Amino acid sequence: MEYNTLRFEKSGGVATITLNRPQAMNTFIEESWWEMEALQGIIESDDEVRAVVIKAAGDKFSAGIDVSLLGKINSNFIMKNLPRIQNVHNRWENLRQPVIAAVQGICFGAATELILSCDIRIASENAVFGIQEVNFGLAPDIGGTQRLTRTVGASQAKRLILACDTINAAEALRIGLVDLVCPPGELQAKAMELAARIASKPPVAVMFGKKAINLAREVSLQSGLMFEQAQSMFCMGTEDKNEAVSAFFEKRKPEFKGK
DSSP: OOOSSEEEEEETTEEEEEEOOGGGTTOBOHHHHHHHHHHHHHHHTOTTOOEEEEEESSSOSBOOBOGGGGGTOOHHHHHHHHHHHHHHHHHHHHOSSOEEEEEOSEEETHHHHHHHTSSEEEEETTOEEEOOGGGGTOOOOSSHHHHHHHHHOHHHHHHHHHSOOEEEHHHHHHHTSOSEEEOGGGHHHHHHHHHHHHHTSOHHHHHHHHHHHHHHTTSOHHHHHHHHHHHHHHHTTSHHHHHHHHHHHHTSOOOOOOO
16 A cells, blocks of 8 residues: 555564655645554554554654644534544554654654654654644644643643743753654664564563553552553463573573464
């Protein structure tokens, strides 16, 4: 299948999605989300994919939504389509495979909301972040108010959203918006290296680890501990657990099958 706004590749257990409208600063149009939705279905059903990297073509990650859309959409469009668009971001967060965002240049608005739904965010030293919907008489509506607050805290979220402040990679690292910062020339290699390391781990254990961490933000400590008990009982019965233990004692590289 060919895509107009994205590029999809798969290699060594890592799926790569590239925002591919560099001539338009990789801004999002309706088709961007629908193509992303289609790719999510492919990734979800592919047991060979064990990690995902979202990156962008050109020197900018994304300037967010294509501003020309703002003159076309209305409340009826939002009522019909926004839940579906929000669910695209939700699916990255809930995907069994970890998702890594590799960000260079500007990352504004809907793009910041996209990376907030990813599990790990790596930024180039030249990255600049903003979530500037208020400038257009709007408030973030693809999870920005919710995920940014959970990620950096309420007061930092209010500074970025209400004042429309932009911050550089160093500031984003300081407040916890991104997890790693590296020189521009090392960004893609760093993201792929991290994804490959995750892809080499037992898939079931990785899946449960991600689910448990996500749950920690939503449920009580006791509920989270009960989930740990349940997932541990499951993992103890997997072939991959036995393979990991055997490989450790035999001093060889394990071969995990996701079973």
